[in-house]
Amino acid sequence: MSTKNNLVLSVNAGSSSLKISLYSVRPGGDHLEPVELKVTSSISNISAPPAKFSFKVVQGTTKDEKVQKIHDHPSAFAHFIDCLDEEPDLDRARITHVCHRVVHGGDYTDPVAVNDEAYNHIERLSDLAPLHNGASLAVIQTCPSQLSNAKSIAFFDTAFHRSIPPHISSYAIDQKIAKQRGLKKYGFHGLSYSFILRSVSHFLEKPANTLNLIVLHLGSGASACCIQHGQSLDTSMGLTPLNGLPGATRSGTIDPSLIFHYTNKAGRMSHDKANAVDLQVTQAEHILNTQAGWKALTGTTDFGEITARAQKADGVDADARLAFELFADRVMDFVGAYHLKLGAKVDALVFSGGIGERSKELRAFIGERVECLGYPHVDEQRNGAVDTTEGIVVDVGVSGSQTKRVLVCRTDEQLEMARQCTLGSM
Numbered sequence: 001m002s003t004k005n006n007l008v009l010s011v012n013a014g015s016s017s018l019k020i021s022l023y024s025v026r027p028g029g030d031h032l033e034p035v036e037l038k039v040t041s042s043i044s045n046i047s048a049p050p051a052k053f054s055f056k057v058v059q060g061t062t063k064d065e066k067v068q069k070i071h072d073h074p075s076a077f078a079h080f081i082d083c084l085d086e087e088p089d090l091d092r093a094r095i096t097h098v099c100h101r102v103v104h105g106g107d108y109t110d111p112v113a114v115n116d117e118a119y120n121h122i123e124r125l126s127d128l129a130p131l132h133n134g135a136s137l138a139v140i141q142t143c144p145s146q147l148s149n150a151k152s153i154a155f156f157d158t159a160f161h162r163s164i165p166p167h168i169s170s171y172a173i174d175q176k177i178a179k180q181r182g183l184k185k186y187g188f189h190g191l192s193y194s195f196i197l198r199s200v201s202h203f204l205e206k207p208a209n210t211l212n213l214i215v216l217h218l219g220s221g222a223s224a225c226c227i228q229h230g231q232s233l234d235t236s237m238g239l240t241p242l243n244g245l246p247g248a249t250r251s252g253t254i255d256p257s258l259i260f261h262y263t264n265k266a267g268r269m270s271h272d273k274a275n276a277v278d279l280q281v282t283q284a285e286h287i288l289n290t291q292a293g294w295k296a297l298t299g300t301t302d303f304g305e306i307t308a309r310a311q312k313a314d315g316v317d318a319d320a321r322l323a324f325e326l327f328a329d330r331v332m333d334f335v336g337a338y339h340l341k342l343g344a345k346v347d348a349l350v351f352s353g354g355i356g357e358r359s360k361e362l363r364a365f366i367g368e369r370v371e372c373l374g375y376p377h378v379d380e381q382r383n384g385a386v387d388t389t390e391g392i393v394v395d396v397g398v399s400g401s402q403t404k405r406v407l408v409c410r411t412d413e414q415l416e417m418a419r420q421c422t423l424g425s426m
């Protein structure tokens with residue numbers, strides 16, 4: 001991308017949140033970081049108004065407010081644009097590229113400029129990412145009118161996992177049907193894993209293609225990834241982001257037969273009005289995506305609150321304790337399996353995502369249990385000081401010469417897209 005004075009906008013549509021970052025493109029090509037952050041904004045609680053809106057201009061305006069008129073992703077995006085218009089130095093006409101995180105890209109392996117064909121492709125995949133693809137498309141639809149000088153580019157979470165070999169990505173079902181219908185493990189959070197791989201490579205001063213990592217992206221949606229020689233070998237999410245670890249409102253892996261015993265309406269189609277494009281998922285999928293996970297176990301989707309409740313001194317909150325230990329148990333299932341898949345040759349176990357980056361309790365709990373595999377003891381002081389430690393990657397293992405590390409990485413999907421956009425041929 002050859003541009004001066006240009007701005008790049010990165011939009012990350014989550015199930016009930018929208019994270020937006022605005023960057024200026026650094027002139028010249030010799031910077032480690034090709035873009036410079038100008039604005040960060042995040043809107044949460046979109047589906048449970050009032051939405052929480054934050055808007056921070058680097059060395060400038062800061063807003064934190066509850067906004068009643070935000071009721072879906074497009075209205076959240078419109079509110080962001082209104083705030084941007086109040087910034088005289090950040091003219092939206094200078095935005096040349098809008099990068100959209102699209103969770104399910106099917107077999108698309110590279111970012112694409114959104115034209116009718118790409119739009120229809122993403123829409124067809126909406127049933128396979130019911131909390132996400134519709135939200136991204138709803139924002140994409142508003143871009144031509146809001147940002148008429150900008151090209152919309154879709155970046156796919158699935159792309160990082162294209163390296164997963166068939167014996168790992170295939171399900172044990174009729175392969176003719178599987179191929180016809182695209183029924184296989186796709187994996188998600190790929191933009192986050194790309195960012196983490198690059199950041200850990202820089203931190204450890206080792207080329208990315210030599211690294212073996214077990215990465216935990218633990219946020220509202222949580223997944224684990226096994227990276228061998230800098231490529232995804234396996235990941236815990238599957239055909240859809242429902243598989244693997246439980247999340248804020250998602251069950252994670254269950255026995256598939258459970259759905260027939262949970263409710264006898266499980267197989268009926270439900271029309272999900274929360275998303276802007278038409279969706280047809282079964283009631284079972286709807287329940288397991290939106291009424292399960294932490295919300296079902298504890299009544300809250302905030303893992304920070306669950307952790308605090310689980311550790312209350314005045315008696316144990318059994319629901320919170322169950323959620324905390326259940327989550328740690330499922331995370332360890334993947335750490336153990338991936339450690340074995342990597343033949344115990346692991347450079348680092350990496351914690352990331354809202355929970356991985358902020359829960360010192362979960363890191364300590366899991367850290368203690370993986371020590372038997374040769375990971376260093378999680379240092380209480382370092383672990384407790386992550387929030388106030390500078391840098392993208394923080395080492396939380398006890399100091400000393402270690403072959404394996406335990407790291408925390410502040411992941412940034414918006415920055416990953418802006419970098420790829422600026423360095424690529426978009």
Ligand SMILES: Nc1ncnc2c1ncn2[C@@H]1O[C@H](COP(=O)(O)OP(=O)(O)O)[C@@H](O)[C@H]1O
Binds near residue numbers: 307
């Ligand atoms: N102090 C904390 N301890 C544990 N978990 C936290 C803390 N603060 C936030 N979280 C968790 O992080 C989650 C958000 O993570 P994030 O990766 O931003 O999610 P997403 O992008 O999937 O919406 C929240 O839902 C909350 O459960």
Ligand SMILES: CC(=O)OP(=O)(O)O
Binds near residue numbers: 013103241
């Ligand atoms: C794929 C996925 O679950 O994404 P998120 O964690 O942002 O909801």
Ligand SMILES: [Mg+2]
Binds near residue numbers: 014219220221
């Ligand atoms: Mg996320």
